[in-house]
Amino acid sequence: xxxxxxxxxxxxxxxxxxxxxxxxxxxxxxxxxxxxxxxxxxxxxxxxxxxxxxxxxxxxxxxxxxxxxxxxxxxxxxxxxxxxxxxxxxxxxxxxxxxxxxxxxxxxxxxxxxxxxxxxxxxxxxxxxxxxxxxxxxxxxxxxxxxxxxxxxxxxxxxxxxxxxxxxxxxxxxxxxxxxxxxxxxxxxxxxxxxxxxxxxxxxxxxxxxxxxxxxxxxxxxxxxxxxxxxxx
Amino acid sequence: xxxxxxxxxxxxxxxxxxxxxxxxxxxxxxxxxxxxxxxxxxxxxxxxxxxxxxxxxxxxxxxxxxxxxxxxxxxxxxxxxxxxxxxxxxxxxxxxxxxxxxxxxxxxxxxxxxxxxxxxxxxxxxxxxxxxxxxxxxxxxxxxxxxxxxxxxxxxxxxxxxxxxxxxxxxxxxxxxxxxxxxxxxxxxxxxxxxxxxxxxxxxxxxxxxxxxxxxxxxxxxxxxxxxxxxxx
DNA sequence: ACCTGAACACCGTTCAAGT
DNA sequence: ACCTGAACACCGTTCAAGT
Numbered sequence: 001x002x003x004x005x006x007x008x009x010x011x012x013x014x015x016x017x018x019x020x021x022x023x024x025x026x027x028x029x030x031x032x033x034x035x036x037x038x039x040x041x042x043x044x045x046x047x048x049x050x051x052x053x054x055x056x057x058x059x060x061x062x063x064x065x066x067x068x069x070x071x072x073x074x075x076x077x078x079x080x081x082x083x084x085x086x087x088x089x090x091x092x093x094x095x096x097x098x099x100x101x102x103x104x105x106x107x108x109x110x111x112x113x114x115x116x117x118x119x120x121x122x123x124x125x126x127x128x129x130x131x132x133x134x135x136x137x138x139x140x141x142x143x144x145x146x147x148x149x150x151x152x153x154x155x156x157x158x159x160x161x162x163x164x165x166x167x168x169x170x171x172x173x174x175x176x177x178x179x180x181x182x183x184x185x186x187x188x189x190x191x192x193x194x195x196x197x198x199x200x201x202x203x204x205x206x207x208x209x210x211x212x213x214x215x216x217x218x219x220x221x222x223x224x225x226x227x228x229x230x231x232x233x
Numbered sequence: 234x235x236x237x238x239x240x241x242x243x244x245x246x247x248x249x250x251x252x253x254x255x256x257x258x259x260x261x262x263x264x265x266x267x268x269x270x271x272x273x274x275x276x277x278x279x280x281x282x283x284x285x286x287x288x289x290x291x292x293x294x295x296x297x298x299x300x301x302x303x304x305x306x307x308x309x310x311x312x313x314x315x316x317x318x319x320x321x322x323x324x325x326x327x328x329x330x331x332x333x334x335x336x337x338x339x340x341x342x343x344x345x346x347x348x349x350x351x352x353x354x355x356x357x358x359x360x361x362x363x364x365x366x367x368x369x370x371x372x373x374x375x376x377x378x379x380x381x382x383x384x385x386x387x388x389x390x391x392x393x394x395x396x397x398x399x400x401x402x403x404x405x406x407x408x409x410x411x412x413x414x415x416x417x418x419x420x421x422x423x424x425x426x427x428x429x430x431x432x433x434x435x436x437x438x439x440x441x442x443x444x445x446x447x448x449x450x451x452x453x454x455x456x457x458x459x460x461x462x463x464x465x466x
Numbered sequence: 467a468c469c470t471g472a473a474c475a476c477c478g479t480t481c482a483a484g485t
Numbered sequence: 486a487c488c489t490g491a492a493c494a495c496c497g498t499t500c501a502a503g504t
Contacts, residue, residue: 021487045478056478058488066478117350117393118400127425127433134432148439149452157386160350160393167351192360199367200360206381219382226463227456254468278497289497291469299497 024062026052028072032109035073039170040111043073070115075123077112080105083132091140092225098133099158099221106162110169113162121155129155141232150228157224161217182208257295259285261305265342268306272403273344276306303348308356310345313338316365324373325458331366332391332454339395343402346395354388362388374465383461390457394450415441 020026030051034042045066049056063069081101084094106113121127130151137147168178189197189204200207210216253259263284267275278299282289296302314334317327339346354360363384370380401411422430422437433440443449 044476046476055489055491057480057490060479061487118397127430131430131433134436138432144436144439145442146452148436148442149449150456151440152449153390153453153456156393156397157390160389164351164389197360197364199371200364203367203377203381206377207384209378209381216382216385219379220386223383223386223460223464224456225460227458227460230459230463231456277495279495288470288472290471290499293498294468 022052022054022058022062024072027059027062027069028076031069031073032076035111036109040114040166041170043069043111043115045069071119071123073109073112074116074119074121075125077105077109077116078121078123078125078129080108081129083129083136086135086139088139088141091136092229094136095133095140095154095225095228096221098136099154099224100217102129102155102158103162103217106158107165110162110166113159113166116155116159117163137228140229142228143231143233146228146231150224154224157220161213161220165213255285255287255291255295257305260292260295260302261309264302264306265309268344269342273347273399274403276302276344276348278302304352304356306342306345307349307352307354308358310338310342310349311354311356311358311362313341314362316362316369319368319372321372321374324369325462327369328366328373328387328458328461329454331369332387332457333450335362335388335391336395336450339391340398343395343399346392346399349388349392350396370461373462375461376464376466379461379464383457387457390453394446394453398446 027048031043031048034047034051045056045059048069049059052058059069063072083098083101087094106116121130133151133154134147137150142150173181186204186208189200189207192201194201210219260281264276264281267280267284278289278292281302282292285291292302296305316331316334320327339349354363366384366387367380370383375383406414419437419441422433422440425434427434443452
């Protein structure tokens with residue numbers, strides 16, 4: 001080492017703001033960091049800029065606007081999804097595995113679902129997930145038009161599910177809070193006027209079952225898979 | 234007329250703010266008015282207050298917060314939904330009719346879907362729609378647990394669909410803008426590297442078909458109905 | 467009890483000015 | 486070309502003070 005280790009040649013810097021130039025990637029990194037440990041609400045242009053030691057205006061040289069940043073977050077998450085190799089003999093189970101994988105990643109980044117909802121996924125990585133879903137559907141002989149609409153329906157369902165969960169998470173509910181809420185809800189349903197709400201009263205236990213969300217989700221992907229299978233020759 | 238027509242007995246008022254007392258209903262009326270002619274983004278506590286000739290703080294005596302106002306808007310819309318009388322012989326078609334009716338109303342109040350997404354519908358009118366959906370499913374002999382989860386899945390799908398549409402509407406796209414966008418999208422899909430995106434390229438026409446949304450929605454409700462039917466004995 | 471003005475702690479985005 | 490400070494036009498919510 002010919003160079004002094006305790007003092008670089010370039011002039012001293014204000015310690016904090018590492019003077020690496022701003023890039024799209026650094027902005028997305030910072031935004032993802034905020035999202036993971038403070039939730040989607042914390043992902044504002046101002047807070048992202050602050051995390052990078054600069055002002056909000058600086059971001060606009062690299063990102064068109066907040067919406068584009070949202071798109072980039074979704075694409076970053078899509079990157080982590082891993083789908084099975086299409087196998088015609090197992091396509092229905094594989095479709096379910098793919099949907100579970102999508103939900104797994106959306107749960108790992110709570111808040112990404114909020115950025116993704118109602119968004120046409122045109123990022124490169126998001127489009128690769130579409131391609132892979134199409135491959136599984138084609139392996140199952142689902143007709144082209146049905147497959148095309150299915151790759152719209154599937155992310156819509158999975159994202160909406162993750163979004164619902166993230167709303168609860170944002171309220172910082174613990175497992176116990178949810179349990180209490182579900183129990184209260186059941187009592188409330190049972191207490192309704194049974195001449196006006198006969199089925200809500202009678203089905204109160206079923207309506208409040210599957211609180212964790214996993215069973216509900218399994219039901220949903222079962223419905224979608226069975227519905228698609230009914231269209232395959 | 235014993236009273237001077239040009240000067241009421243009570244002291245002159247600034248013409249605009251009719252001094253009817255604030256009520257929940259008046260607040261929801263004003264919010265709904267804003268939502269209908271300026272979109273969901275215009276529904277802020279401040280703008281609603283302004284429309285009522287008062288300040289934002291005044292609303293908090295009648296409405297807990299913005300979230301509760303959102304719930305009230307959803308319930309107001311739910312009130313307009315009309316469902317068919319359950320008929321065991323026609324339950325599948327009736328279920329589709331019910332979903333079309335839900336979408337019809339959500340489209341009539343563009344923006345309500347944004348307030349409804351990820352929200353457990355606990356308003357009285359919203360719960361009546363749940364009750365009526367349950368009735369149709371029970372007419373079809375769908376098992377209790379499946380029916381219970383279905384009344385979660387169905388509004389989730391319909392609301393997510395309406396939400397997607399409302400995002401486009403909020404961007405103030407005309408019919409022609411959408412046509413152009415879809416055409417560009419198709420060209421884009423076709424131009425992709427077909428070794429990485431073989432199916433996206435091959436299915437480009439199918440992926441961009443059904444731009445109006447009606448065909449896509451019919452596909453979705455067909456999938457859901459068929460999936461549920463597969464669970465009925 | 468209901469209403470209000472003013473304040474607090476935030477947003478996204480733009481723009482002229484700097485380097 | 487990239488970055489910045491300051492400003493613009495907004496948010497939801499709270500609170501002490503009024504009637």
